[in-house]
Amino acid sequence: MEISCRIISRGRGKGPVIISDKPLSFLGGVDPGTGTVIDPRHPLHGRSMSGKVLVIPGGKGSTVGSYVIFQMSKNGTAPAAIICSNAEPIIATGAIMAGIPMVDRPEADLFQILEDSLEVEVDAVEGKIRV
Amino acid sequence: MYLDGIEEKMYDGEFGETIQKSMEVLVALGDIYGAERMVEISSAQISGVSYKTIGDAGLEYLEDLSEGGARVRVQSTLNPAGMDLERWREMGFSEEFARRQLRIVEAYSSMDVMNTCTCTPYLIGNVPLKGSHIAWSESSAVSYANSVLGARTNREGGPGALAAAICGRTPEYGYHLDENRKATLLVDVECDLSGADYGALGYIAGRIAGEGVPYFKLRGLPAPEDLKALGAAMASSGAVALYHVDGITPEYRDASLEEVDERIRVDAGDISEAREELSTTSDSPDLICLGCPHCSLDEIRRIASFVGKKGADCDLWVCTSAAIKSAADRMGYTDVIEAAGGMVVSDTCMVVAPVEELGYEVLGVDSAKAANYVPGMCGLDAVYDDWMNLLKL
Numbered sequence: 153m154e155i156s157c158r159i160i161s162r163g164r165g166k167g168p169v170i171i172s173d174k175p176l177s178f179l180g181g182v183d184p185g186t187g188t189v190i191d192p193r194h195p196l197h198g199r200s201m202s203g204k205v206l207v208i209p210g211g212k213g214s215t216v217g218s219y220v221i222f223q224m225s226k227n228g229t230a231p232a233a234i235i236c237s238n239a240e241p242i243i244a245t246g247a248i249m250a251g252i253p254m255v256d257r258p259e260a261d262l263f264q265i266l267e268d269s270l271e272v273e274v275d276a277v278e279g280k281i282r283v
Numbered sequence: 284m285y286l287d288g289i290e291e292k293m294y295d296g297e298f299g300e301t302i303q304k305s306m307e308v309l310v311a312l313g314d315i316y317g318a319e320r321m322v323e324i325s326s327a328q329i330s331g332v333s334y335k336t337i338g339d340a341g342l343e344y345l346e347d348l349s350e351g352g353a354r355v356r357v358q359s360t361l362n363p364a365g366m367d368l369e370r371w372r373e374m375g376f377s378e379e380f381a382r383r384q385l386r387i388v389e390a391y392s393s394m395d396v397m398n399t400c401t402c403t404p405y406l407i408g409n410v411p412l413k414g415s416h417i418a419w420s421e422s423s424a425v426s427y428a429n430s431v432l433g434a435r436t437n438r439e440g441g442p443g444a445l446a447a448a449i450c451g452r453t454p455e456y457g458y459h460l461d462e463n464r465k466a467t468l469l470v471d472v473e474c475d476l477s478g479a480d481y482g483a484l485g486y487i488a489g490r491i492a493g494e495g496v497p498y499f500k501l502r503g504l505p506a507p508e509d510l511k512a513l514g515a516a517m518a519s520s521g522a523v524a525l526y527h528v529d530g531i532t533p534e535y536r537d538a539s540l541e542e543v544d545e546r547i548r549v550d551a552g553d554i555s556e557a558r559e560e561l562s563t564t565s566d567s568p569d570l571i572c573l574g575c576p577h578c579s580l581d582e583i584r585r586i587a588s589f590v591g592k593k594g595a596d597c598d599l600w601v602c603t604s605a606a607i608k609s610a611a612d613r614m615g616y617t618d619v620i621e622a623a624g625g626m627v628v629s630d631t632c633m634v635v636a637p638v639e640e641l642g643y644e645v646l647g648v649d650s651a652k653a654a655n656y657v658p659g660m661c662g663l664d665a666v667y668d669d670w671m672n673l674l675k676l
Contacts, residue, residue: 160311184340215440216336223340244311245442248304249344 155281156259160244163253165233166273169266170204172196177213178220187229205272206231207262211243221246233274284313285320293450301353305446312443313454322455326358326411327448328404328419329396331441333365333635334384342383345390356451359396360404362421364388368630375641400630401604403577413533416459418447423576426514429525433533435459438524458525466527466538467495474551475502478669481509482651483557485516487549489523498527498538508579515576516651561654561667568647568666571673572633574602575650580610587616590623599625602632639663647673
């Protein structure tokens with residue numbers, strides 16, 4: 153299956169899906185040393201997004217979150233790609249700074265189609281998500 | 284969004300990777316906010332300087348950019364750092380913190396961002412003209428530039444403002460457009476205001492206005508420093524980036540007041556209630572911090588004249604920029620304040636410095652912005668009052 157989407161940060165990445173319908177704050181919510189979600193109130197708490205395709209509605213919290221995403225790529229703990237329902241500036245800026253492929257506004261409801269561990273390719277050059 | 288020839292080349296990497304990345308950030312922001320094109324900017328104010336807030340991640344990003352040859356294309360000034368860049372040792376900051384903080388500032392300097400380290404760049408020469416497009420990222424400075432100077436900026440994040448400075452452009456949306464600069468809320472102030480009343484008024488109006496544009500009818504004539512305090516308060520209790528003051532600020536005639544249907548009245552009772560709410564304790568402060576946003580030279584003159592006669596009973600920081608401090612040094616104000624037991628601190632403030640590590644418990648502040656942030660960011664109590672009252676405690 154191929155789903156069209158908008159390109160936010162150019163590049164291509166693939167991996168198993170890690171998905172939540174709750175927005176995520178990278179500052180204070182994710183440990184850049186391990187890529188694990190550390191916000192105890194977030195459904196992904198305790199799970200690593202490292203090397204995976206992160207699927208969330210969007211980000212929240214401090215703009216310093218952009219730097220946390222950058223730090224994750226330096227540490228090798230970053231997700232392979234990010235898909236948001238609607239990108240907001242914190243994650244978008246962080247993904248570009250870190251060189252992580254990122255898209256938003258998929259033409260289908262990914263929360264109906266995708267589930268954890270499914271292999272997905274994000275093509276943020278053509279603007280496609282391949283399941 | 285539409286990119287012109289040069290912007291297209293920036294985006295495609297013809298001017299190198301750092302410009303390309305920066306242009307990608309701007310295009311993404313433009314897409315997210317529905318901008319149709321870029322506008323050229325004449326000035327940038329860049330936040331994300333304190334090691335306390337941006338940490339190792341920010342430090343590494345900035346060093347990478349600087350080593351990649353990034354340079355800003357427009358006048359760009361820097362927000363406060365996490366410590367006084369010269370007197371950090373005598374103030375008790377750790378060697379470890381200082382080393383990293385200095386590397387952050389050095390990375391910015393090498394990109395030609397002026398290491399003025401102040402939240403009031405408009406007091407020291409970064410003074411955009413009415414109608415000019417700029418990319419500023421310190422919320423209180425954004426408010427002053429939009430409202431008092433009539434320049435045009437959104438509330439940029441640090442990386443966004445830096446990207447704009449590197450490309451000399453910012454996406455045209457939000458407060459760059461006439462239609463978003465109109466008033467949304469009329470605030471009728473039915474009492475006279477002085478000192479910390481302005482911060483209290485801003486605290487009230489910011490909570491109600493949210494992201495809107497308040498239009499104030501004031502009884503008296505505020506000083507520029509009063510508007511600095513008012514705007515800073517609204518940018519912290521709400522997300523106000525622009526306000527108008529009837530008869531005073533440059534765009535009040537264009538604010539379409541007749542179309543505003545939300546109206547609030549603020550009286551002396553509301554102001555004193557807000558003043559009380561901004562204090563988290565009735566204990567006496569062990570450190571009084573003035574200069575949020577950074578003091579003007581005239582504010583320092585008044586403080587010096589007061590403490591010169593009376594002395595300071597607890598530790599006192601008067602925060603300002605290095606530029607204003609050197610003028611205060613020359614005027615002898617610094618000596619007067621320091622002889623009275625205080626300190627004129629440059630480059631930093633109580634919000635971004637790790638004050639909690641210096642052993643203080645209760646901060647006395649005359650800034651509603653500081654009173655808003657200090658309890659959460661530093662875990663300390665705050666007492667909010669006029670600076671003269673704080674110094675009398």
